[in-house]
Amino acid sequence: MSGEFLAIIAVLFMDKFIYRLAFYKKELLKYVSSNDLLSFLIRALRRSYLPICYSQGFNPKPLISFGLPCPVGVESEQDWIDITLGKEMEKNEIMESLNSQLPKSLQFFRCERKYTNSSLISDTYGINYELKVFALIKEKLLEEVAEFKNKENVMILVRRGSKIKEINIKSFIEDMELKEIETGYFIVSLKTKKIGDSIIRGEEFLEIFSSKPLLLDQKREVVLNCINY
Amino acid sequence: MTDFDFLLNDIEKPSRYIGNEHNIMIKDWDKTKLKVALAFPDLYEVGMSHLGFQIIYYILNRREDTLCERVFSPGIDLERKLRDKRIPLFSLETKKPLSEFDWIAFSVAYELTYTGILTILSLANVPLFSYARTEAHPLIIVGGPSVLNPEPLADFVDIFFIGEAEEALDRIADTYLAWKGSGRTKMELFKKLSEIQGVYIPSLYETDYDGNNFLTIKPKYSWVPKKIEKRVINNLDKAPFPTNPILPLQEVVHDRGVIEIMRGCQRNCRFCFAGYIYRPKRYRSIETIKRYVKEIIDSAGYEEISLLSLSSSDYPEIEKLIDILNSEFSSMYVNFSLPSLRADNFSLELAEKIEKVRKSGLTFAIEAGTERLRKVINKGLKEEDFFKTLEIAFSKGWNRVKLYFMLGLPTETDEDIEEIVNLIKRIINLNKRVSLHLGFSVFIPKPHTPFQWEKFEKEEVIERRKSILLKGLKRRNVELDFHDYSMSYLEAIFSRGDRRLSKILLQAWKKGSRFESWSEYLNPNIWKETFLMEDINPEQYLEGRDLNLPLPWDHISCGVTKLYLLKEREKAYKGEETSPCEWGVSCDYCGVIHG
Numbered sequence: 001m002s003g004e005f006l007a008i009i010a011v012l013f014m015d016k017f018i019y020r021l022a023f024y025k026k027e028l029l030k031y032v033s034s035n036d037l038l039s040f041l042i043r044a045l046r047r048s049y050l051p052i053c054y055s056q057g058f059n060p061k062p063l064i065s066f067g068l069p070c071p072v073g074v075e076s077e078q079d080w081i082d083i084t085l086g087k088e089m090e091k092n093e094i095m096e097s098l099n100s101q102l103p104k105s106l107q108f109f110r111c112e113r114k115y116t117n118s119s120l121i122s123d124t125y126g127i128n129y130e131l132k133v134f135a136l137i138k139e140k141l142l143e144e145v146a147e148f149k150n151k152e153n154v155m156i157l158v159r160r161g162s163k164i165k166e167i168n169i170k171s172f173i174e175d176m177e178l179k180e181i182e183t184g185y186f187i188v189s190l191k192t193k194k195i196g197d198s199i200i201r202g203e204e205f206l207e208i209f210s211s212k213p214l215l216l217d218q219k220r221e222v223v224l225n226c227i228n229y
Numbered sequence: 230m231t232d233f234d235f236l237l238n239d240i241e242k243p244s245r246y247i248g249n250e251h252n253i254m255i256k257d258w259d260k261t262k263l264k265v266a267l268a269f270p271d272l273y274e275v276g277m278s279h280l281g282f283q284i285i286y287y288i289l290n291r292r293e294d295t296l297c298e299r300v301f302s303p304g305i306d307l308e309r310k311l312r313d314k315r316i317p318l319f320s321l322e323t324k325k326p327l328s329e330f331d332w333i334a335f336s337v338a339y340e341l342t343y344t345g346i347l348t349i350l351s352l353a354n355v356p357l358f359s360y361a362r363t364e365a366h367p368l369i370i371v372g373g374p375s376v377l378n379p380e381p382l383a384d385f386v387d388i389f390f391i392g393e394a395e396e397a398l399d400r401i402a403d404t405y406l407a408w409k410g411s412g413r414t415k416m417e418l419f420k421k422l423s424e425i426q427g428v429y430i431p432s433l434y435e436t437d438y439d440g441n442n443f444l445t446i447k448p449k450y451s452w453v454p455k456k457i458e459k460r461v462i463n464n465l466d467k468a469p470f471p472t473n474p475i476l477p478l479q480e481v482v483h484d485r486g487v488i489e490i491m492r493g494c495q496r497n498c499r500f501c502f503a504g505y506i507y508r509p510k511r512y513r514s515i516e517t518i519k520r521y522v523k524e525i526i527d528s529a530g531y532e533e534i535s536l537l538s539l540s541s542s543d544y545p546e547i548e549k550l551i552d553i554l555n556s557e558f559s560s561m562y563v564n565f566s567l568p569s570l571r572a573d574n575f576s577l578e579l580a581e582k583i584e585k586v587r588k589s590g591l592t593f594a595i596e597a598g599t600e601r602l603r604k605v606i607n608k609g610l611k612e613e614d615f616f617k618t619l620e621i622a623f624s625k626g627w628n629r630v631k632l633y634f635m636l637g638l639p640t641e642t643d644e645d646i647e648e649i650v651n652l653i654k655r656i657i658n659l660n661k662r663v664s665l666h667l668g669f670s671v672f673i674p675k676p677h678t679p680f681q682w683e684k685f686e687k688e689e690v691i692e693r694r695k696s697i698l699l700k701g702l703k704r705r706n707v708e709l710d711f712h713d714y715s716m717s718y719l720e721a722i723f724s725r726g727d728r729r730l731s732k733i734l735l736q737a738w739k740k741g742s743r744f745e746s747w748s749e750y751l752n753p754n755i756w757k758e759t760f761l762m763e764d765i766n767p768e769q770y771l772e773g774r775d776l777n778l779p780l781p782w783d784h785i786s787c788g789v790t791k792l793y794l795l796k797e798r799e800k801a802y803k804g805e806e807t808s809p810c811e812w813g814v815s816c817d818y819c820g821v822i823h824g
Contacts, residue, residue, distance in 0.1 A: 036479045043532075
């Protein structure tokens with residue numbers, strides 16, 4: 001019997017129903033840090049009176065988990081949470097209950113029942129980014145983008161916690177497109193993938209340029225391997 | 230990227246400035262007659278933790294003709310950016326410039342936030358001094374506990390509100406609206422407003438000094454009240470209360486729901502400002518509290534609700550209250566917390582009821598190390614009882630204890646401090662596994678208390694007493710924490726200050742002093758230089774005061790008579806205790822009228 005099957009049996013017998021939900025976070029709410037967003041969503045869940053399950057022990061906490069944290073200042077087109085309910089419910093009912101407690105700039109738009117305990121981080125395939133940038137010399141920007149596409153390895157320095165690391169950014173990027181929206185203004189669309197447990201942040205892509213374009217806006221979308229397990 | 234993004238993109242904790250919280254109230258600007266910017270002169274995370282601030286927001290917004298939006302002191306980085314880019318400070322709700330509001334109403338809870346008022350006014354492009362403002366400028370109104378001595382702020386403020394605003398605010402708003410657009414002068418508005426109990430308009434008074442000494446403060450006109458009586462609401466149970474509190478979007482100092490279960494305190498601790506200014510003691514009923522808990526859970530989703538009062542165990546039927554709340558709400562995973570527990574066995578039983586499973590820690594403010602000194606301050610805690618409480622606590626599994634003390638109390642000697650060392654050693658002997666956290670603040674003589682004439686202790690004395698503690702208590706399981714002396718020093722000056730301090734405030738603020746209640750920002754040298762430059766000796770505000778001389782806050786009454794305070798002071802020096810007051814049972818006739 002496979003481990004996955006055992007996990008499914010365990011979840012079924014525990015009277016716990018895990019739902020995986022997608023939400024967007026836009027406009028000014030992009031300035032809310034991921035820690036603050038967690039308590040913001042927990043309180044919205046509590047107000048919604050959904051039958052959320054709590055952990056056992058001295059200090060019971062609602063069973064809710066996040067994926068890769070969204071940095072302050074970045075809008076999210078799609079982020080995910082897992083919640084555990086004590087009863088089976090209609091997916092739409094869950095979303096409606098939650099959305100009624102949330103502002104228009106943060107709403108859930110997808111909900112799936114989940115049958116295993118796999119974590120959101122392990123189920124994450126990668127993150128798509130959309131960077132709006134301004135560059136003074138268009139030719140130079142295009143030249144460096146072309147160069148990037150042709151190279152096999154592009155090493156950049158990134159900060160990870162208190163350490164500075166050298167990574168090959170090329171290995172994280174599956175696809176990259178550049179589009180000029182008006183003179184000097186460009187949209188960089190990136191499809192990135194997770195390697196092990198690490199990802200790259202959208203703005204780190206700008207490290208490839210000798211003269212760094214000015215980052216004006218950043219959006220992200222977290223892509224999962226598949227949604228229900 | 231919007232202009233707002235340009236403003237916030239490199240700012241620390243931008244979520245302080247975005248508004249957008251759950252339960253905020255946004256009203257139609259064009260359809261409301263009275264527009265109030267409710268300001269808190271400290272950072273968002275401090276202001277949003279103040280119940281008084283949320284109460285005023287609620288009271289004003291519940292009026293159909295009024296809108297109230299919030300503003301806080303911006304952090305140093307945002308202040309700099311606003312000035313560089315010449316962007317006026319804005320409200321959180323609709324991002325309107327403050328100068329477009331009818332009132333900028335400040336809630337002031339602490340003397341060390343006074344420079345924040347100047348920061349907010351200047352970023353709003355509103356003249357700092359009241360004399361420079363015309364009918365076209367917003368009216369600057371200031372309330373909160375600190376303004377029981379309003380004088381250091383007198384030059385900047387149009388109207389002080391003294392006392393509890395729950396009822397009077399409506400009358401002030403109505404009076405203002407009747408005046409607004411009538412074409413009448415500001416003085417005519419002042420004349421009408423000064424008829425309302427609790428309203429103090431400092432520009433209608435003049436002061437006199439004799440050298441260093443404050444002499445008098447008296448009305449300039451015959452229609453101006455000589456004495457301002459603090460406003461009190463008689464029925465706390467019926468007073469409006471925000472059960473739909475704004476839920477902060479970022480972590481704040483007190484991140485929980487709050488219900489004020491009792492206002493005022495019966496214990497007569499002689500150093501305690503709150504104990505005198507919030508008289509008489511009033512309660513909310515169990516029924517009302519229960520209803521409020523339900524409403525707060527429904528509207529905010531808080532997982533913890535604090536049952537606020539100055540002395541939780543003195544709430545009548547507190548056990549019954551806790552039992553009812555536990556049985557009604559435990560299935561909703563709500564915890565209740567009781568601040569300010571007394572160090573007695575009854576409090577332990579309450580703490581046990583509240584923390585049914587985990588014994589997180591006990592906190593007692595015992596204030597002084599000897600019974601003698603505790604009698605002076607009327608703390609009313611016998612050493613024998615305290616040890617009995619600790620013994621029971623240890624036997625029940627509490628091993629973490631926080632104790633709060635004050636240094637520099639009237640009549641305190643080095644021996645009192647050595648006794649703190651002995652006391653702690655005896656606690657450790659009782660329980661070797663105990664982990665003790667000791668917090669030491671410096672006693673600040675506060676107006677309207679029996680100690681309003683006492684001195685603020687000199688730094689060398691406090692340092693000597695600190696070293697006795699540090700030497701005597703070098704132990705692994707004892708942690709000592711001393712409140713910043715220069716912070717207390719400034720607080721002591723402004724607590725008992727007079728109008729001459731307005732110029733000190735202004736100059737220190739101009740030199741860049743900000744956020745004096747944050748040790749990382751406080752720069753005592755700026756203040757020293759300012760006092761020198763303005764030729765005002767700060768020591769005059771720190772020394773003991775002559776009992777026969779007038780005080781700068783004599784024209785403000787919190788209901789307690791000066792005679793009573795003098796009597797209490799005398800009893801303090803004799804080491805005599807005053808028993809807890811209970812209207813109709815045991816009354817010492819302090820002067821406060823019970824409704």
